[in-house]
């Protein structure tokens with residue numbers, strides 16, 4: 287596994303502030319904060335931006351998606367070999383904005399393992415987290431979809447989803463649990479850590495901020511308490 291905990295993954299999604307040239311600028315800010323705070327920060331970017339971002343920063347770059355395919359006739363799909371060749375260290379899988387069929391998810395993790403790509407499976411609940419633990423991904427990120435992009439964090443609105451995920455997954459395999467959805471402040475992070483999370487998956491608090499560096503720094507400090 288290439289990524290260390292405690293871990294912050296900034297998911298750039300398709301925000302204008304976080305795609306194309308802006309993706310490079312935002313990734314540089316993330317890298318600066320990682321250095322300043324000595325934090326483990328990775329960025330998940332559009333597959334079209336993997337090459338440019340991974341050639342701009344040294345922090346780990348992830349793909350937001352990959353498809354369970356190999357070389358051949360698969361027009362428009364995201365080839366795991368290609369995200370790796372372009373500099374990705376791994377991929378988010380099954381984000382709630384980009385769900386997988388369960389068989390495809392299992393297949394994707396197997397392909398990623400063969401290619402030595404880190405896998406972060408997103409799950410909408412503790413039960414889903416428990417089911418996907420059998421695939422033995424490197425991380426599971428629990429994110430209640432209804433809280434994504436909102437102002438109330440998962441650690442405040444649904445603390446039990448984090449504690450239950452940690453409990454249920456740990457019975458199956460030792461997989462670090464990340465959490466995400468609505469995380470905005472250092473206090474949200476501190477709460478998540480106290481509930482057993484080993485990191486966070488975050489988007490809008492950074493991509494929509496007028497000062498993403500300051501916002502990310504504040505969140506990173508939540509791990510140092």
Ligand code: G3P
Pocket residue numbers: 297381429433434435436466467468469487488489490491
């Ligand atoms: O992948 C992270 C994400 O879904 C959480 O989004 O905007 O609530 O931080 P946000």
